[in-house]
Amino acid sequence: MFTLNRKTLSGSTLIVLAILLVAVLALVNTLFRGARIDLTENNLYTLSDGTKSIVSEIEEPINLYFYFSDKASADVPFLRNYANRVRELLEEIAAKSKGKIRLSVIDPQPFSEDEDRASEAGLQAVPVGQGGNSIFFGLAGTNALDGKAVIPFFSPDKESFLEYDVAKMINGLKSDKKIAVGVISSLNIAPGFDPATRGMREGWAAYTQLSDIFDMRMLNPEATTKIDPEISTLLLVHPKTLSDDTLYAIDQFVLRGGRLMVFVDPSGEQDQSGADPENPQAAMFASKSSDLPKLFKAWGINYDPNQIVLDAGNALPIQINPAAPPVQHLAIMGYRKDNLNHDEVTTAQLDTINFSTAGQFSLAESSPLKLVSLVQSSGDAMLTESDRIKFMQDPSTLYEGFKATNERYVLAGRLYGKLKTAFPEKSGPDHLAESKEDANLVVVADTDVLSDRLWVQMQNFFGQKLINAFADNGDFVINVVDNMAGNSALIGIRSRGVSARPFTTVEAIRRKAEQDYRNKEQELQQELADTERKLNELQANKSTDNAMILSPEQQRELEQFQQDKLKIRKDLRNVQHDLDKDIESLGSRLKLLNILVLPLLLTLAVFGLHHFLRRRA
Amino acid sequence: MSLIRILFKRELASYFATPVAYVFIAIFLVLAMAFSFYLGGLYERGQADLQPFFNFHPWMFLFLVPAIAMRLWAEERKSGSIELLLTLPVTLWQAVFGKFLAAWAFIGIALLLTVPIWITVNYLGDPDNGAILAGYFSSFLMAGAFLAVGSCLSAVTRNQVIAFILTVVVCFLLMLSGFSLVLDFFSGLNLPQAVIDAIAGMSFLTHANAIGKGVLDLRDILYFTLMIAFWLYATAIVIDMKKAD
Numbered sequence: 095m096f097t098l099n100r101k102t103l104s105g106s107t108l109i110v111l112a113i114l115l116v117a118v119l120a121l122v123n124t125l126f127r128g129a130r131i132d133l134t135e136n137n138l139y140t141l142s143d144g145t146k147s148i149v150s151e152i153e154e155p156i157n158l159y160f161y162f163s164d165k166a167s168a169d170v171p172f173l174r175n176y177a178n179r180v181r182e183l184l185e186e187i188a189a190k191s192k193g194k195i196r197l198s199v200i201d202p203q204p205f206s207e208d209e210d211r212a213s214e215a216g217l218q219a220v221p222v223g224q225g226g227n228s229i230f231f232g233l234a235g236t237n238a239l240d241g242k243a244v245i246p247f248f249s250p251d252k253e254s255f256l257e258y259d260v261a262k263m264i265n266g267l268k269s270d271k272k273i274a275v276g277v278i279s280s281l282n283i284a285p286g287f288d289p290a291t292r293g294m295r296e297g298w299a300a301y302t303q304l305s306d307i308f309d310m311r312m313l314n315p316e317a318t319t320k321i322d323p324e325i326s327t328l329l330l331v332h333p334k335t336l337s338d339d340t341l342y343a344i345d346q347f348v349l350r351g352g353r354l355m356v357f358v359d360p361s362g363e364q365d366q367s368g369a370d371p372e373n374p375q376a377a378m379f380a381s382k383s384s385d386l387p388k389l390f391k392a393w394g395i396n397y398d399p400n401q402i403v404l405d406a407g408n409a410l411p412i413q414i415n416p417a418a419p420p421v422q423h424l425a426i427m428g429y430r431k432d433n434l435n436h437d438e439v440t441t442a443q444l445d446t447i448n449f450s451t452a453g454q455f456s457l458a459e460s461s462p463l464k465l466v467s468l469v470q471s472s473g474d475a476m477l478t479e480s481d482r483i484k485f486m487q488d489p490s491t492l493y494e495g496f497k498a499t500n501e502r503y504v505l506a507g508r509l510y511g512k513l514k515t516a517f518p519e520k521s522g523p524d525h526l527a528e529s530k531e532d533a534n535l536v537v538v539a540d541t542d543v544l545s546d547r548l549w550v551q552m553q554n555f556f557g558q559k560l561i562n563a564f565a566d567n568g569d570f571v572i573n574v575v576d577n578m579a580g581n582s583a584l585i586g587i588r589s590r591g592v593s594a595r596p597f598t599t600v601e602a603i604r605r606k607a608e609q610d611y612r613n614k615e616q617e618l619q620q621e622l623a624d625t626e627r628k629l630n631e632l633q634a635n636k637s638t639d640n641a642m643i644l645s646p647e648q649q650r651e652l653e654q655f656q657q658d659k660l661k662i663r664k665d666l667r668n669v670q671h672d673l674d675k676d677i678e679s680l681g682s683r684l685k686l687l688n689i690l691v692l693p694l695l696l697t698l699a700v701f702g703l704h705h706f707l708r709r710r711a
Numbered sequence: 712m713s714l715i716r717i718l719f720k721r722e723l724a725s726y727f728a729t730p731v732a733y734v735f736i737a738i739f740l741v742l743a744m745a746f747s748f749y750l751g752g753l754y755e756r757g758q759a760d761l762q763p764f765f766n767f768h769p770w771m772f773l774f775l776v777p778a779i780a781m782r783l784w785a786e787e788r789k790s791g792s793i794e795l796l797l798t799l800p801v802t803l804w805q806a807v808f809g810k811f812l813a814a815w816a817f818i819g820i821a822l823l824l825t826v827p828i829w830i831t832v833n834y835l836g837d838p839d840n841g842a843i844l845a846g847y848f849s850s851f852l853m854a855g856a857f858l859a860v861g862s863c864l865s866a867v868t869r870n871q872v873i874a875f876i877l878t879v880v881v882c883f884l885l886m887l888s889g890f891s892l893v894l895d896f897f898s899g900l901n902l903p904q905a906v907i908d909a910i911a912g913m914s915f916l917t918h919a920n921a922i923g924k925g926v927l928d929l930r931d932i933l934y935f936t937l938m939i940a941f942w943l944y945a946t947a948i949v950i951d952m953k954k955a956d
Contacts, residue, residue: 133841134925595759693740704727
């Protein structure tokens with residue numbers, strides 16, 4: 095028999111406790127994965143509901159390979175930060191997938207098999223940093239059905255769409271069937287037989303590009319009474335002669351949750367209606383506008399097929415007469431970054447979209463929908479009758495009576511919300527009176543935006559057709575259809591804020607200082623030029639009068655000028671030198687305040703407060 | 712509970728009764744600011760966040776918190792006032808907890824007084840204030856963990872200097888265990904990944920960094936809570952063991 099003394103008991107208790115602590119901490123680490131509160135303003139570290147629902151629907155396992163050149167990127171900290179963020183997002187997604195997503199993080203070393211595999215998967219090696227090291231920073235994915243997808247490089251300037259891009263890739267890997275997209279069009283956008291030339295007609299470039307990605311199905315505008323349930327996205331281009339049955343089919347399609355893209359146009363230049371070989375005038379007088387009055391009215395969308403937008407802020411120069419300079423055409427507009435919505439994934443990465451004789455949309459007050467603009471005119475714009483375009487010879491006549499309204503018109507927009515049917519009188523077993531979930535629509539007030547002449551040049555290269563795009567109209571259409579045809583959860587993933595936050599105050603000071611510098615520089619340059627000119631004059635006078643001898647006055651003046659010149663040069667150097675002075679002095683003031691003044695004041699304040707409280711007590 | 716509150720109040724008031732407290736606060740503030748502005752380049756890097764400020768907190772706490780913690784028990788033992796304290800109608804646990812809370816609150820006050828730097832970045836740009844709040848929270852939790860370690864080691868000896876050095880060393884080890892330097896060494900030994908993860912998981916730094924990003928992860932909060940609880944319990948055991956000495 096022996097008794098443990100108190101000390102050994104306590105000592106061993108401590109050791110047991112320490113081991114227990116390590117074990118419990120390890121357990122906690124695995125048990126409470128993902129239990130977190132995100133305090134960042136843009137919820138940078140929280141998956142959106144859209145991504146969660148996409149991930150939770152995965153049936154067959156998906157393998158993701160995240161390649162990041164860890165060692166090679168040692169001296170590029172900003173890229174490493176972003177890589178960390180990407181990796182955390184992927185880990186979070188994998189954790190939410192209940193084991194359906196298998197994530198491998200790979201650091202491809204130079205000349206290794208991993209590097210070969212990365213290149214093979216389609217990743218881009220990007221040379222970064224001074225060492226000229228090539229860095230792999232991308233994601234490759236495979237599914238059980240030999241499906242492959244890749245994000246070649248995670249570009250930090252696309253950070254706000256990181257989650258969308260990854261979710262889209264995963265969504266694409268979930269099945270390998272091409273998504274069916276229905277098309278109802280009164281224009282000949284698809285390839286087919288052309289009765290006029292009795293030959294085959296090629297489809298529009300935008301359509302050709304779409305059919306590479308999607309299973310495009312042309313539907314009859316007059317005889318479609320029901321839209322195939324396989325079709326989840328419908329493209330409606332220049333609707334003119336839709337039967338009531340077709341309209342009803344579209345109405346029900348949208349209420350069922352089908353995604354609809356409508357292209358209407360007050361003046362469709364590709365509209366051949368009225369073309370009659372017997373009467374060439376007929377086509378000129380035929381209406382070239384399209385509208386969807388019944389459905390637009392029910393949805394509360396205001397659109398006037400008789401009005402077009404004139405936009406002086408974005409008018410494109412058009413060459414009418416080869417001998418004269420090009421004319422700004424107020425109705426043919428090139429929309430750039432300022433007019434495209436940066437927060438929408440479909441337009442954020444685009445540079446230019448060209449429009450021609452476009453209309454505009456707004457929402458009626460009674461509308462149940464919300465409108466998010468995708469393309470907006472500048473404020474230097476107005477509306478005018480579309481008839482003015484019809485017989486117009488000279489586009490400069492559009493300037494007559496032009497008066498900017500300062501309103502920014504919506505030329506293309508995304509709509510969402512709960513809808514009611516436009517056919518309340520109908521009934522039936524499948525009839526829906528209102529939509530169960532939010533309907534998703536995209537409306538574009540121009541059909542020419544799809545036509546080749548606004549965005550591509552076709553080249554024949556040894557029988558091979560080359561598409562040379564000069565605007566992003568095609569990408570815009572593909573982005574929208576891609577976004578609409580995707581999982582509805584995908585549409586919901588908004589862009590996130592970027593984590594960079596510059597010092598706005600300092601930037602403002604810098605901008606102001608630069609402005610001041612430019613002004614001062616110009617002023618001094620002018621003075622310098624004047625002085626030099628005077629000096630030259632003096633010299634010139636001197637040589638004609640008495641070439642060799644300088645009068646004492648001249649001598650003085652010459653010296654004065656030379657001194658002025660030196661002084662101005664010095665001033666200019668000082669101005670340049672002072673450029674950052676304001677910023678530096680603000681920095682010094684802030685440092686002094688933060689490092690010395692405030693700490694001492696605050697310490698004194700605590701001292702005072704303590705004594706005050708003690709005296710009161 | 713009210714006993715803890717009384718003890719807490721008495722202890723906290725006693726901090727401010729001596730000039731040491733004010734010297735400590737002044738040093739803490741000046742150092743924190745000087746580090747963030749000069750070593751961290753807070754102004755020059757032009758980003759409206761407090762990353763350079765929080766980055767130096769672990770290193771400052773490494774020396775400043777043990778300085779506060781060293782007198783928690785060592786002084787009481789040296790002056791013999793511990794006998795008096797333990798004869799009061801407070802349990803040992805209440806005494807340990809009350810003293811700890813008072814010291815923690817004192818550090819919290821010092822931390823609160825860094826508010827000018829928060830105002831500064833809000834003046835300079837548009838920072839993510841949620842992330843900054845999380846930064847302060849993680850900094851405070853980490854200080855608590857350092858303090859709990861110091862509390863225990865201060866109970867081990869009656870010499871304050873020894874208590875200080877011991878605390879610095881133990882805290883330093885706990886901090887380092889998350890560094891790639893240490894982890895590389897362990898992975899060089901071909902230990903199983905789980906063991907290496909467990910070692911990394913013991914680090915103050917990894918957990919504080921995770922919170923500082925703006926995400927309150929239950930795992931990180933539990934880590935600090937368990938750490939504090941363990942070291943405080945150890946304090947009680949050590950005092951109990953040493954009672955006889």
